[in-house]
Amino acid sequence: MSTRSQQLAEAIIAADLQGLGEALTIKAKLCLLDFLGCAFEAWDLAPSKQAVASAVPARGGHVVGGVHEVTPADAAFANAVMGHGLVREDMHAASVCHHGVVVWPLLMALAEGTRVSGRRFLDAAVIAYEVGGRLGRMVISPGVSALYRPTGLVSPIGSAAGGAWMIGLGADQIASTVGVAANTSSGLNQWPGSGASDMFFHPGFAARNAWSAVRLAEAGAFASPDILEGPAGFFAAYARDAMPGPLVLFPEGDAEILSVYHKAAPACNFAQTACQTALRLIEMLGPDAAPVRGIKIALPEAAVRYPGCDSHGPFERSLQAKMSIPFGVAAVIVHRQLAEANYRDLGNVQVNSLARATELVTSPELTAAFPARQGATIELTLEDDRRLSIGQTDVTPATEAEVRQRFREAAAIVVGEAAAEAIESFVDGIEDMHDAGELPSLCSLPEGGGGAASRQRQSRSGRAFSRSAQQR
Template identity: 45%
Template sequence: MIRADAAPATETDGQTVLQRVVGQALRFTPSDVTAEQKAKAQLCLIDFLSCALEAADLPWSRQAAEVALPFDAATIIGAAGQTTVEDAAFANAVRGHGLVREDMHAGSIAHLGVVIWPTLLALSQTRPISGPELVRSAIIGYEVGGRIGRKVMTAEVARLFRPTGLVGPYAAAIAGAVALGLTPERACSALAIAGNCSSGLNEWPHNGADEMYFHPGFAARNAIRAIRLAEAGVNASPSIIEGPSGTMQAYARKPLEGEIELFPDGDAEIMAVFNKQVPACNFAQSPCQAAVAALHSAGVDSSSITAIAIDTYDAALNYPGCAHMGPYRTPLQAKMSIAFGVAAALTAGEIAESNYSRLDEPEIMRLVGVTTFSIDESLNRAFPEKQGTRVTLSLRNGGTATHAMDNIAYAGAALIRSRFQEAAAALLGTGAGDLILKNIDAIGDLADCSAIIANCRPAGGKAL
């Protein structure tokens, strides 16, 4: 245990971990962005906007917009009215998270896109940010959030604290600091202030409560305030990561092990991010997919199933809410539960948003009651690079149907673009999606990215 009065650990160069991380981040230039990284960033941006548009009319999205101050400065996605920059970042982060279909970085167990994109889009309305700079800044945000998250997010930390709320402020703050051209000293202060805003407890899954939706909102809003305070001259603790009362000791309760190296051997954390096919918890994705595949291979319906055996890994069952077997009070509680997701998918014969509103359906609850879990050590070893599963259905005729997956089946570019177009047409009007996609597809030539978020306002109508 580090003494309370111990000096922060530093290298021989005299810099703290945060100072070295920021230095590495600022040395990553638009010319360092590979074609693959750029394409991934564009896809993550489209996916974020798609989720925000689809979730715009959900209760938590409306609530976040209702408390926003009326101010002609920044756009809330899908809303006719405008608000302050910080309130827009908050509301857009909530909307992006509202479906539980946001992008996922398994190594940090965090949803980084729903803090990075709202921050950058809000800041793009304060001063011109070019397309190449937006892409570069986002990639750096994913990198810093992912690398810090891999260090701090142990299974025990994730059981208590929301990973997105803990590492999201760092990801959003570095993305914004880079986009606005802050100096190394000012960027360090921005991240240190943001680190003081890390928050979010994982009590919500036990109750099926709503505060989860607002965690990325606080992260994005606080990151912008941290950046502004740093620009105003606030000097914050450069030892915020490894210091005796810093992030590692406060949450992980252990010293930082090794260095935090960005883009080691050219590897970028954004390339480890995946986009969900379905709106449910990360850990429920592959079991639901495998269960439906097993059902279809057997050629039966759910009434033929007498037992469900799910092979999984420790991280999946340890995350709050994932091993919950009922009762289910809210759709969010159902989306977090692996057993419910599998049972509902088997009953419906598909994975769909509508599955998670059938909370008391007798057939679903019957299947939840015959579901068991086993830990597979090979799946444990593969996590977090892969999130596999094996689902075995026992049938009334005495047979079984099994389907194994090495990893989650992700949403591809075609699905992400098509569901964005559908959501944009429904909320913004015909042709709006084409205009937004045109800007994102040509982002390398875009001089001012504010056009992307500006086009996310409906031409008229009632504000959401």
């Protein structure tokens, strides 16, 4: 009798991705562009610089916005950390995971060492999101995520499975890849209280461990076949329960990547809808309304229970504020906007006073609707004793136009407008590219900086732009 990981490997091999439609390709490319935009925008943040500083100089791996090549595993680590730096990466609510910040760095690193087509690169990403999403739906609960970081638990397995398939490993090797990756699942949720940097490094560990899992399986490593369902396996360890059944991929043509949404605000997933609802309320009130005295926010249970989301302060680091629903809503009300700047003004007396005057409650109706919908209801009490309430049934994601604009602005600052245009064009036509491994080098800076190296960079970018335009 085959094990769950063996069944999963066989299902991956048998998957008919082309029969699932063009929507998967379109979505995968937008997820890739969103990841790159986040990485470029977080390029000079402290965790990004620390990740790059820890990398070993070598040939074969390119870091987004980097100058020197590093080992492919270190490139996967650094790119994953950078992609997570804004807390604005793509989100799969049902698994409470940010799959993209692990999937794309791993696949980019693998593609630099093993020539793969752009079509296979995208299909591998769809598989990775699918495996990670389905596994996360089965294992992640409010109890699990109260202790463990969902992205750190699930994404090494999903991304490694997609990466193993991308480079052509067989079913037995994919099963071993899953087995090795499951042994690397990690990430504790102690960080929100202090706003520590642990969170930023979780996807980095996941991407680098997934790289090792793929390469070990490729080299012949044999991992526990029953690693998922065994008495001391993945589900026993984290869910404290038996695995409920096999991972069924693409049931009735449904794909998990289509459930991924792109964050509008650089903050925790669970703060998104509440902050958007607060913005609607404050716009309705107008500038002449009496000051807000108290806030009551109704949310799904998962949002109220996630570590850091119920924090009322004090806020010493921006990450604490980005995780806190009370802070996020209070900042929207005080600053009358939902923007990155809200999380830089941690000492604002009005914001902190309102955050302390905020009550979070669990809504049975919103809990029942989660994760298909992430709703929120906010009631404001004004100084003149008026009460105003408004609800929002689901989060409003960033649009494709917004994702593209964010990418263009962030990439242009780091690599220049010509290179940013070349990268976007490459991604838009990647399904027709013969070598997806060209993308990481397009996203890096030429060694030596300006002068001739800069001109060479512009020439290479122009060639890439012309080639992708012709192929489309």
